[in-house]
Amino acid sequence: MQTLSTSVVSLHSYVESHTNEKKLSKTSDKKVSIIYFLALFYTFLSLGFGAGLIGPTLLKFGEQINSPLDRVVYILFARSFGFLVGTLAGGFLIDAFPLLGRTFLACSLFFMSATTIMIPFMDHIIPMIMVHLMWSLTAGVVDNLAQLLTIRYYAQVNFNPYLQALHGAFGVGAFLSPLIIAPFLQSTSPPDQWHYAYWLIGCLHIPNLVWISIYAIRDELCSKKPKEITLENKEVIFEDTKLETTIAPDDQTKSPGKVLFLGLITVFILLYVGGESAFGAYIHTYASLHLNFKKDIAAYLNSVFWASFAISRFCGVALSIKLSAIQMLLADLFGCIGSMSLLLILNKSSLAIWIGSVLFGLSVGSIYPSAI
Template sequence: MFDDRRWGLFKRNLQPTLTLWSAFCSFGLCMAFLGPTLLDLRCQTHSSLQQITWVFFAQNFCVLVGTIIGGAFKKTFSCSLSALFVSTLLISAVFSIIPFCNNVVILAFVLAVAGLAMGCIDTIANLQLVRIYQKDSPIFLQVLHFSVGFGAFLSPMIADPFLSETNCIKNNLTANGTASDLTHIRNSLVPHHMVNETQFDLPTDGLVISQVSYAFWIMALINLPVPVAVLFLMCKQGFGGCCGKKSTPLLPAEELPRDVQMDRLSPGQEKALRAKEPDGLIDCLKGLHLQEAPCTFFVVHVIGAVVLFMTDGILGEYSGFVYTYAVENPLAMEPRVAGYLNSLFWASITLGRLASIPVSGKLKPATMVFINLGGMIGTFVLMLCFPASIICLYVGTGLLGFFLSSTFPSMLAYTEDILNYQGCATTVLVTGAGVGEFALQMLVGSVIQLSETDLFLVCGLTFSCLALLFYLVLLLVHRLHSHLTTTEPTKTGTIEESQFQYQS
C-alpha cells in the first residue's frame, strides 16, 4: 500500500494530512446526528412532524451552497485553512447551541449554518488533499472518506443513550406512548420526504422530557480538538496575525503544495501569478485561458459531475427509502427487523472504505470506478430477481454499500488526474454529488408510493446504468483529451521555477 516514496511523502505532510482527516470526521459527525435525534428536537421545539422535517431541507440545501462557497477558498492554502478553522469551530458551536433552540425556525437557521460549514469542509478537505498528494492522492482520499464514515458511525452511538424511548412530550393523552411507534417513525424519516407523515399523531403541547441535550454537548466537546488542530497548523505554517513572524514551513520550499509556495511569494510575484489563474467556478471551467484550453476540458468536468450525481443520488435514495420498501408488500418486514437495513448499509460503506485503502494502492482509480459501477448494477439485478426475499435484500444492501463506498474518492482522483490537478474539478464534482443526493432522493420520494412495489429498485438500477454509461463516455473523452493536450500543448501552468522559491 505505502512504498518508500509514498511513506516519505506522508511523513513530510503528516500534520496537514491528519488535520484534513480530522476535519472530515467532524463533517461525518455533523452529517449523521439529525435523523436519530429529530423526534426529540420536535419535542424541544413543540413542532409537528411536518414542521420539523423542514430542518432536514435547511441543512442539506445549505450543504450544497457550502460546497460552492468552499471552492472560493481554493487559491491559497492559507485561505483554505482559515475557512476550515471557521467551519470546524462553527460545528462545535452549533452542537452547543442546538439544546437552546426552542423554536423550529431558529433550529432550522442554526442547522443551515451547520450545513454551510459542512459544505466548506467537504470541498476544502478533498481539494487540498488532492493538491498535496496529486498522483498519490487515491490512497489518502480513501482514508479521508473513511474518516467521514467513522464520524457518521460515532454520532448516532453518542446520541442513542439519550434518545427518548417514549413520547417526550407528556400530557394526559400520551401516557401510554410506546417505544415501538417511535422506532418506526424514526426509521421513516427521510431528509427531503416524510412518508405518510399524517398517519402519525404526536402531541405538540405538554411537558418536555428529554435528555438529548447531553448528546449534543458531548459531540461539541469531541469535535472541539479539530478546530484547535487547524489553528495549530495555521500557526505552524505562519498564517494569521496571531502567530507573529512566519515560521519555517512544514516542507522544503520545493516540496510544498503549489498553494503554499504561492503564499511565500513576494507581493509582486503573487499578483502576477494570480492574474493568470481562474477566479471562480465559471472561469475555472473555461480553463486557465479560454482560447488555449481544449473543449474536452469542460466536458470532463461535466461528465465527471454527472457520474457522481448518479452514484451519490443512489446512496441518498437507497439509505432514505430502503426501510419504507422493506416494511411494504411484498416483503412486509417487521419494523424492528427492517430497521437494521440502514445500519447494515452504512456499516458496509464504512467497511468498504476501509478495505479500499490498501486496494487503491494496487488498482488505478479508473479500474476501481468501473468495478464499483458494475457491482452496483449486478446488486440491483440480484435484488430485482428475488424481490420477495428478505435474505436477498440484506445481502444486496451490504453489497451495494460496499460498492458505493469508494466510488466518490476514486472518481475524484481519476478526474483530477485527467485534468492534471488544475484544481477546479474537485469543486465541480463535490457539488454534482451533493445535488444528486439532494435531487434523486426527492425524485424517488415522489414516486415511492406508486403501486409498482419494485419501483424503488428499478430507480436504483436505472441510475446505476446511467452512471456506467456516462463513465464509458468519460473514458472516451479522456483519450481524446490526452490526444489534444499532447498534440497542442498549452502554455498554461508553465510558471518559472524561480517564482516558487521560498522568499526568506
C-alpha cells in the same frame, strides 16, 4: 456531498506534467508531516459524526418541533442545499486566499461545533431549519478545504492514499455516530435524552478545532511572508515550516472536451451523493415506521450501513491498485442496482433491509474516490 474547486483541476495538470522532472533541491529536503494529516483526518471524522446523526434523530425533530414528517423533511433539503453552497464557497475562498486555507478551516469548524450544540435547543421548525442550514454551509466549506489542503500539502508525493483515507474517515465517523446516539433512543429513555448525543458530538469537534487552529496561527497568521518562485508559468509558494504548492490556472484545463467531461462527472457525482445522503437519512425512518423497528435498533441499522460504507472506502485503496477507475465504477453501479432491487422487491422483509443496507454501503462507498 463532496465538491472540489477548479484549483484541483489545475493541480492535477501540474502534478502530471512534472512527474518525470527533477524536484527542486529546496523541496527535496522537506519532509511531509503525518501529524498534520491526522488533523485533517480528524476533520473528516467530525464530518462523519454530523452526517451520521441526522438519520436516527429525524423523527425526534418532528416530536420536538411538533411537526409532521412531510414538514420535517425540509430540514434535509436545507442541509443538502447548504452543503452545496458551502462546497462552492470553500472553492472560491481557497482560490481567492490560497494562504489562509487553515484559517478558514478553523473558523468553519468552530461554527460546525456551535451549530451542532445549538440544534437541541430549537423547538420551532424555522429556527431548526436555519441552524441545520448554518451547519451544512460550514460543513461544506470544511469538506472542500480539507481535501484541497491535503492535495496541496502532499502534491510532491503520491497524495491519493491520503485522500482515500480522508474519505474513509468520513465513513468511520458516520458509523460511530449512530452507535453514540442509540442508547439515548431506547424506549425507556426520556423524550429529550437524544440532546446529550448532539452536545457530546459537538464537544468532540473542539479538539479538532484547537488542532487546526494551532496550524493556522503558526503557519498562516504568524508566519513570515512566503517566497514566490515562478516556474514555467506556474506559481510555486514555499513556506519556511511547511511544503505547499499553489498552482495558477492552466489554459489547457479550459478546453471544451475537459469542460464537458467535468460537467458529466459533476452530474454523476450529484446523483451519487443524492442517493447516498438520502439513504443514510431515511433508512432509520423507514425501518421505524414501516417495519416497526425500535428506534435504537434502527440506529444500529444506520450504523451498519455506514460501517459497510467505510469498509468500502478503505478497501477501495487496495482495489484501485489492481482495477481501473472504470472497472471499479461499473462494479459499484451494478452493486447499487442489485441492492436497491433487493430492497424494492422485499420491502417488507426485515432481513432484506439489513442485507440490502450492507450491500448498498459496500457498493456506494468507493464511487466518489473512483470518479475523482
